Amino acid sequence: MMMRILAVLIALALAPLATPAFAVLPDEVLEDPALEARARELSKELRCLVCRNESIDESNAGLARDLRLLLRERLLAGDSDEEAIDFIVDRYGEYVLLRPTMSGANLALWLSAPLMLLLALGIGAGYLRRRSAAAVAAAEAEALSPEESARLKDILGQ
Incomplete structure (x- = not known):
C-alpha cells in the first residue's frame, strides 16, 4: 500500500x-x-x-x-x-532570437570559442614541449662525466 x-x-x-x-x-x-x-x-x-x-x-x-x-x-x-x-x-x-544568425557581428562570437580553444591548445603544446626540453637538458647537465663515474665507483668500493 x-x-x-x-x-x-x-x-x-x-x-x-x-x-x-x-x-x-x-x-x-x-x-x-x-x-x-x-x-x-x-x-x-x-x-x-x-x-x-x-x-x-x-x-x-x-x-x-x-x-x-x-x-x-x-x-x-x-x-x-x-x-x-x-x-x-x-x-x-x-x-x-533564441538561435542567433551566423552573420555580421555574431560571426565573431560564433568563431571566438573555437579560436580560443585552438589558442589554448597551442599554448599548452608549447609549454609541454619547453618543459620536456628543459627536463632533458637538466638530465644531461646532471649526468656524470667519465672521471666522476670512476671516482664514484672508487668511493662506493665497486
Whole structure:
C-alpha cells in the first residue's frame, strides 16, 4: 500500500515535467488552427526580453504577451514566417532570437570559442614541449662525466 502511494506521489510530482508549459492565454489563441500552430512554432524561436533564455511561448511576462500578440497580428496580416520574424527582429534586435544568425557581428562570437580553444591548445603544446626540453637538458647537465663515474665507483668500493 505504501509503495502505491509513493508511486502516485512521484507520478504527480513529475507530471508537470512531461507536459510543456505554455503561457499563451485563451484570448491570444487564433481561430484558425493552422495559423495558431505556425504562431506556436515561431514563438518557440523568439526569446522573452524580460526572462533569461525562455521563449515567448513559455513566458508569463507582459512583454512576452505583447510579442505573442504582435506575432499573431503579423501572421493574420498575411506575413510569411520569415517576414514575421524579420519584423520582430527589426523592431527588437537580434537578441530576440533564441538561435542567433551566423552573420555580421555574431560571426565573431560564433568563431571566438573555437579560436580560443585552438589558442589554448597551442599554448599548452608549447609549454609541454619547453618543459620536456628543459627536463632533458637538466638530465644531461646532471649526468656524470667519465672521471666522476670512476671516482664514484672508487668511493662506493665497486
